[in-house]
Amino acid sequence: MSLKFGTSGLRGLSVDLKGEPSFVYARAFALYLFNSGLAKQGDKVLVARDFRDSSPEVAANCMGALKQAGLEPVDCGTIPTPALAHFGLKLNAASLMITGSHIPxxxxxxxxxxxxxxIGKTDEAAIGAAAELVRADRGTLKFLPGDGEDRGAEAADLFLARNKALLKAGALKGLKIGVYQHSTVARDMFVDVITHYGAEVTPLGRSETFIPVDTEAVSPESIRLMQNWAREHGLDAIVSADGDGDRPLVTDETGTPLRGDLLGLIAALFLGADTVVTPVTSNSGIETAGDYRVERTRVGSPFVIAGMDEARAGGAAAVVGFEANGGTLTGSDFVVNGTTFTALPTRDCFLPVLAVLSRAADQKVALSKLAKDFALPVAAADRLENFATERSAALMAYLRGSAQNLDRFLTPIGEAAETSDIDGLRVTLKDGRIIHFRPSGNAPEMRCYVEAKTEEAAAELLEAGLNEIRNFKA
Structure with missing residues (x-):
């Protein structure tokens, strides 16, 4: 069974998850909840899913396992992950989101x-251990799918109400916004919420076939598509999200995507955060872009959540976390627009989208100027797909093996001045450029992140880094 926990949740091949493994892990989750005192017999557990072809079958397997364990599954349908999490917090109920996010x-x-x-990393380990117990006792299991009470509309309405109270009435009036709908479960909510604030909304690119959109490394094909739409419709921005609606995508008026960490930064400023928690992959200019303290973590929402918990324990009162993909988490309550915007410590695409659009509307500036005015170092990122995890491990072992190894690898790129080993290997070069090599935690991919003074220099550095990764011989 080739399933493992990555940067956010359990991942594997759809063919595996459609079978007994998803049943086993859902049963293991039930065992974990019972053993940790987080649930008792008869408690509700929420289940939602994205639009992948395999997701309905996986969800049915999970609901069958939960029911067999003595829990009451609740079917929340196809809603964004943050909507499911928000509903779970309201009901004090555990939940499962069936999604592969942005992966194929x-x-x-x-x-x-x-x-x-x-859940955090220690919870992942406990669920994994419980799965071993369940597999060892599989003779007592009846691998049968199940269903649950349909409360999807209630969960969606609760999340819509949260987002429709965030800005003032008419806050986006005068803006023309495209919504790239593709196959994200956030597609109809985006249209509803942005229209609610007075913007003129144009739905674009809706697909009934699943399209994997990675908001951290937007494909050239997607960029060309959005640039064409921006010109054709005279748009001020295009917004979208990944498959399960927890990572935002926002373009400027030319259809060019804004960096995800800039979206998170603007959300933190919008809320008035006193502490920002973000992974080492986020832009190095964040530290000086606002009046807050910055805590850096490894990549993945569990690490950001742990960092937010530590910040609150240390006395921080207004804590916001975000990742380089733009997914924004709130670790404390905020009072916004006269109402309490309750903490939601999971990635959310709606908060950063609304924060950015409202800032542009308030300042009456184009999003390209809004981004430029922050004067952050130019950052870029990309990935090599189908890059075997064994090969990634060999590359990282080589780079960490000695200073001489790193120097040899970087010969066509530049000289290393300092390194950070928080997650992957982040290298600051002697000329001030930054290059960061990191294996994906979710898929057989190798990622490269760079920073430089100009777009041209960043693009050149990124291509050079990808070439060195591509040509590495284990």
């Missing part, structure tokens, strides 16, 4: 939520 359709995954929020 031949893969899928399960995200796990305790009644008090997203």
């Amino acid at each position: 359709a031949d893969r899928n995954g399960i995200k796990f939520y305790r009644p008090d929020g997203e």
Whole structure:
């Protein structure tokens, strides 16, 4: 069974998750909840899913396992992950999101939520250990799919109400916004919420076939598509999200995507955060872009959540976390527009989208100027797909093996001045450029992140880094 926990949830091939493994892990989650005192017999557990072909079958397997374990599954249908998490917090119920996020359709995954929020790394280990116990006792299991009470509309309405209270009435009036709908479960909510604030909305590119959109490394084909739409419709921005609606995508008026960490930064400023928690992959200019303290973490929402918990324990009162993909988490309550915007410690695409659009509307500036005015170092990122995990491990072992190894690898690129080993290997070169090599935690991919003074220099550095990765011989 080739399933493993990555940066956010359990991931594997769809063909595996459609079978007994998803049943086993859902049963293991039930065992974990019972053993940790987080649930008792008869408690509700929420289940939602994305639009992948495999997701309905995986969801049915999970609901069957939960029911067999003595829990009451609740079917929340196809809603964004943050909507599911928000509903779970309201009901004090654990939940499962069936999604592979941005990875290809031949893969899928399960995200796990305790009644008090997203699981952490220690929880992952406990669920994994419980799965071993369940497999050892599989003779007592009846591998049967199941269903649950349909409360999807209630969960969606609760999340819509949260987002429709964030800005003032008419806050986006005068803006022309495209919504790239593709196959994200956030597609109809985006249209509803943005229209609610007075913008003129144009739905674009709706697909009934799953399209994997990675908001952290937007494909050239997607960029060309959005640039054409921006010109054709005279748009001020295009917004979208990944498959399960927890990572935002926002373009400027030319259809060019804004960096995800800039979206998170603007959300933190919008809320008035006193502490920002973000992974090492986020832009190095964040530290000086606002009046807050910055804590850096490894990549993945569990690490950001742990960092937010530590910040609150240390006395921080207004904590926001975000990742380089733009997914924004709130670790504390905020009072916004006269109402309490309650903490939601899981990635959300709606908060950063609304924060950015409202800032552009308030300042009456184009999004390209809004981004330029922050004067952050130019950052870029991309990935090599189908890069075997064994090869990634060999590359990272080589780079970390000695200073001489790193120097040899970087010979066509530049000289290393300092390194950070928080997650992958982040190298600051002697000329001030930054290059960061990191294996994906969710798929057989190798990622490269760079920073430089100009777009041209960043693009050149990124291509050079990808070439060195591509040509590495284990």
